[in-house]
Amino acid sequence: MVNALGTSPAGEPGLIAVIAASLRRERERAGMSLSELAKRAGVAKSTLSQIESGAGNPGVETLWALATALGVPFSRLVDPPRPATRVLRAGEGPAAHSEVAGYTAALLASCPPNARRDLYRVTARPGEPRLSAPHAPGTVEHVVLASGRALAGPAEEPVELRPGDYVSYPGDVPHIFDALAPGTSAVFVMEHV
Amino acid sequence: MVNALGTSPAGEPGLIAVIAASLRRERERAGMSLSELAKRAGVAKSTLSQIESGAGNPGVETLWALATALGVPFSRLVDPPRPATRVLRAGEGPAAHSEVAGYTAALLASCPPNARRDLYRVTARPGEPRLSAPHAPGTVEHVVLASGRALAGPAEEPVELRPGDYVSYPGDVPHIFDALAPGTSAVFVMEHV
DNA sequence: GACAGTCGTTCGGTTTGACGAACACTGCTG
């Protein structure tokens, strides 16, 4: 699966290498010594040393203990990178898909490679409700209405929103966004957790 | 740390129990048999059987192989549940902290226990810029301006936003939000990646 | 009914991760 060097045949850093790097990075950022972290997490410092050196395949409990002792979420240790400042003007927005006339959605931010959260800006015209098919299981959608008035939420029981209102609901069931007034716009957060 | 029953002394399900449940849930959702998943992931089905039964402390590589074979992100297996529909009216918002007069931030959604993403609704009055100290390292902030006009971003090089504009920037450096017009409101996404 | 196919579980054997002790190294202190 992954060779001893911690790199896959394709060349990108392997899981173990990522964990090793992340662990050391987070530990140093927290200003903890190897010994101290080992003691707090309740693992032998020899174990921690080997993990940080990229040796072997640590158990989840061990890794979990280290993550919590560091005060960081588990996934921080397995996912690699971090982004920078980015601006998108009101008109802009890549991959803007307007399947229904009067409805535009601009993808503001996504999290490749492990897309976990997408951020959309949406504007819609009244009288043209948008019914979405269920997304991937586990998806959660968050909507904050910026202006206008809209009906949003699960298709079975949508909620009427006014500016500033917020609603979240499972995204893996049919759901709807129906503008009730001209100039309706909203911010969508799709979470693939 | 966590006893053999997979439950902590406090009673909430332990890590191993969560993994066991998540794994079985995701596998059944994917319509795969235990044998099939084991073969695709390249792990012995006996190993998979034991993990799903809540026995022992699987290695990260093993778990990673299973997650990728299932086509789900790693964190899906370690974080527990899923939420339901939730509504917060414009006035509402728990834990609304207004440190500066004219500035209100309502916490719309957070992801305990492993807070990974917080969603805020913010309204601010002009003339009272809000300078935030650096947050936890790795934090990323996303801002979509809903109404008004504002200066937002890293303190060194903020960006002027108009309604619908979007900006994201590292949250672990000093950053600012300064309303430039009355009735300015925005949606914040704080990501703890 | 016998056979072949699957399902998930259980059983020895090998590999290996976690542990604790001893290790070399550095910086501080009397």
Add this chain to the structure above:
DNA sequence: CAGCAGTGTTCGTCAAACCGAACGACTGTC
């Protein structure tokens, strides 16, 4: 300089994760 309190490393032992094979149960086919 000796002593000490840290650092991160390596080494031998033990428990356990992983594997492969064999198992009983259940399903469909000739």
